[in-house]
Amino acid sequence: MAVDRLWVVGGGLAGSEAAWQIAEAGVDVVLFEMRPHVATGAHRTDALAELVCSNSLGSLLPDRASGVLMAEARRMGSLLVRLAEAHAVPAGAALAVDRQEFALGVTQALTQHPRVTIVRQEIRQIPQGIGVLASGPLTSPSLAESLRSLAGVEHLYFFDALSPIVEAETVDATIAYRASRYGRSENAHGDYLNCPLDQEQYDSFVAALAQADRIPLREFEQAIEAGVRAGAGAFFEGCLPVEILARRDRMALAFGPLRPVGLKDPRSGRRPYAVVQLRQDNLAGTLYNLVGFQTNLTQAEQVRVFRMIPGLGAARFARYGQMHRNTFVNAPQLLEATLQMRRRRGLFLAGQITGVEGYLGNIATGLLAGRNAVAALRGDPLLELPRETMLGALCHYVSHAEAKTFQPMKANFGLLPPLTGPRVADRRVRQQRYAARSETALSESLTAHAGQCA
Numbered sequence: 001m002a003v004d005r006l007w008v009v010g011g012g013l014a015g016s017e018a019a020w021q022i023a024e025a026g027v028d029v030v031l032f033e034m035r036p037h038v039a040t041g042a043h044r045t046d047a048l049a050e051l052v053c054s055n056s057l058g059s060l061l062p063d064r065a066s067g068v069l070m071a072e073a074r075r076m077g078s079l080l081v082r083l084a085e086a087h088a089v090p091a092g093a094a095l096a097v098d099r100q101e102f103a104l105g106v107t108q109a110l111t112q113h114p115r116v117t118i119v120r121q122e123i124r125q126i127p128q129g130i131g132v133l134a135s136g137p138l139t140s141p142s143l144a145e146s147l148r149s150l151a152g153v154e155h156l157y158f159f160d161a162l163s164p165i166v167e168a169e170t171v172d173a174t175i176a177y178r179a180s181r182y183g184r185s186e187n188a189h190g191d192y193l194n195c196p197l198d199q200e201q202y203d204s205f206v207a208a209l210a211q212a213d214r215i216p217l218r219e220f221e222q223a224i225e226a227g228v229r230a231g232a233g234a235f236f237e238g239c240l241p242v243e244i245l246a247r248r249d250r251m252a253l254a255f256g257p258l259r260p261v262g263l264k265d266p267r268s269g270r271r272p273y274a275v276v277q278l279r280q281d282n283l284a285g286t287l288y289n290l291v292g293f294q295t296n297l298t299q300a301e302q303v304r305v306f307r308m309i310p311g312l313g314a315a316r317f318a319r320y321g322q323m324h325r326n327t328f329v330n331a332p333q334l335l336e337a338t339l340q341m342r343r344r345r346g347l348f349l350a351g352q353i354t355g356v357e358g359y360l361g362n363i364a365t366g367l368l369a370g371r372n373a374v375a376a377l378r379g380d381p382l383l384e385l386p387r388e389t390m391l392g393a394l395c396h397y398v399s400h401a402e403a404k405t406f407q408p409m410k411a412n413f414g415l416l417p418p419l420t421g422p423r424v425a426d427r428r429v430r431q432q433r434y435a436a437r438s439e440t441a442l443s444e445s446l447t448a449h450a451g452q453c454a
Contacts (some may be wrong), residue, residue: 005030006162006373007131009123009143011048013080013359014351014366015134016106020079021370022132022386023115027377031110034122034140046120047082047103048110055289056096056410057084057359063431065411066360068311068438069390070095073364075442076371079109080363089280090191092180098283126150130346130377132369135353139327147353150343151329163293164302165319166312168193168286171278176311182262192279193288195311196265196272197258205308206253208318210246212301215323241295241323257292276309287318295321330406331355331398338382339369355398357408364391380453387417388441 004027008019014309022029035046054124058066073081087102110116124142126133132446135143159176171193179190197205244253254260266273278288295302299320300322307313331354334341339354341347348371351362368391385392393415401409409415424430 004028004377006377007127007129008134008370009127009131010134010136010351011035011118012134012136012351013049013051013362014136014353014369015132015161016049016110017078017080017363017366018132018134018348018350018373019110019116019371020113021077021367022374023110023113024049024077025371025374026115027374028115028117030117030119032119032121032123034120037266045100045103047100047107048118049106051097051099051359053294054096054279054291054359055099055200056090056091056094056279057081058095059093060095061433063428065390065413066358068435069360069364069394069411071368071435072389072391072438072442073360075439076364076367076446078363078367080366081360082111087283089283089285091279092191093184096279096281099281101283102243126347132348132350132364132366132371132373133353134350134369136327136351139353144184144327147327147329150341151334162295162319162321162323163290164295164306164317164321165281165287165289166278166315167318169287170312170314170316171195171288172311172313176278177266179263179266192277192291193311194263194265195276195278195309196260197274197310199273201308201310202254202274203250205305206246206250208305208308209243209253212243212297212305214241214243214296214301215298215454241297241298241321242293243295256434276312280314290321293321294323296323297321328353328355328408330364330403332401332403332406335399336382337392337395337399338372338384339365340372340376346376347439349374355406355408356394356410358410361394361411365395368395372420375453378453381449383445383449386441386445387415389438389445390416392441393417 006022006027006029008029009032015031019029019031033048061067062071070081083102083105084097087097087105089096089098111118116338122140125146133276176193176195179194180192216361242253245256254274258276260272260275263275264270279291281289297305297362302320307315335349335354336342339348339350343347348369350366354365356362356365375382387393387396390411392412397415399410413431416434419430419433
């Protein structure tokens with residue numbers, strides 16, 4: 001590969017964003033994506049940036065952690081954030097997208113860019129030269145082995161799960177009601193379908209869920225799930241299957257994905273004991289996904305148990321939930337906060353493979369890795385964002401966390417340095433100040449870095 005051309009492996013969120021940033025910086029880039037020649041088990045199409053789990057990129061509110069990260073990515077010229085906003089579907093205060101139109105938009109933008117060459121090929125070894133590895137949680141076994149060898153570790157993965165999707169016309173409108181939590185929606189009727197459960201219905205559902213049959217795991221996977229091996233845990237806590245939650249504690253779902261706060265039933269005027277929320281999954285409004293219902297139940301058990309939810313008694317499933325393996329490295333041992341590999345300075349990692357969780361985290365790390373790959377090519381200083389920014393805090397976490405207990409991490413205010421001055425008791429006010437500080441720190445950092453590279 002020519003020395004003036006960079007490479008990116010992986011056409012997911014992080015890889016697509018990295019390739020765009022490299023091309024927009026005036027550098028030719030080859031983007032390798034193995035689909036459709038090699039399937040992943042979770043993707044359904046060969047489109048770039050296909051979303052396989054939720055279709056939500058998180059809260060749009062500027063004083064939420066995801067809102068801060070979104071503002072930073074937008075400020076830094078993220079292609080994927082711009083296209084997500086262009087293909088948004090109603091989701092209250094969250095940014096959710098029509099996953100098909102979003103992926104097609106990203107694919108079209110990169111295909112038409114004159115500096116991007118897309119190669120549909122499985123990469124089995126990490127390429128030489130300067131580039132970005134963003135092969136994602138479903139990295140092929142051969143490439144994962146190449147990375148494992150470079151990283152010098154035994155295991156590189158944990159488990160994640162997908163939520164099922166149902167056809168909207170099969171949801172019983174006499175039971176389910178429209179509402180957004182605390183009325184946070186531009187739609188007067190609310191953006192979510194809500195299936196209310198009383199205590200008896202909830203208890204019966206949780207009991208059935210806890211006892212339902214799951215898809216068997218292979219022997220070595222069972223050992224990982226049981227926590228036998230050293231290193232990272234089996235599941236990312238933010239994406240635990242609902243049946244695991246149900247087995248942990250009877251009230252785990254009521255205080256988790258089924259929490260009813262801010263969702264009064266307009267027909268009774270009361271808050272239900274628990275609520276299953278369904279979020280629109282496409283622009284046409286014909287598909288809805290069960291929010292927070294990641295699962296590894298067999299398909300037959302998904303039909304039996306999830307049809308116990310009031311309003312879903314006749315639900316047709318457009319996609320069943322499933323579990324899949326996520327690949328990630330022990331980043332504190334391997335990465336700088338610039339996402340540069342310590343053992344190989346021309347290699348940058350981005351996306352879930354770094355241990356950053358969440359769609360926005362994937363996009364933002366792809367953006368940073370792409371920019372820094374260009375800087376490395378040109379001999380410019382690498383961009384290390386201050387910890388006062390959400391992206392800077394995430395990158396600092398994955399590069400400085402305790403290696404023995406390292407777990408994937410989503411954007412959250414707990415990663416940021418404390419505010420200076422007297423303690424602010426009001427949580428919302430604190431978060432607003434965090435957001436304002438992030439905006440200032442990002443602007444100052446980008447200005448300073450541009451001056452260094454001039």
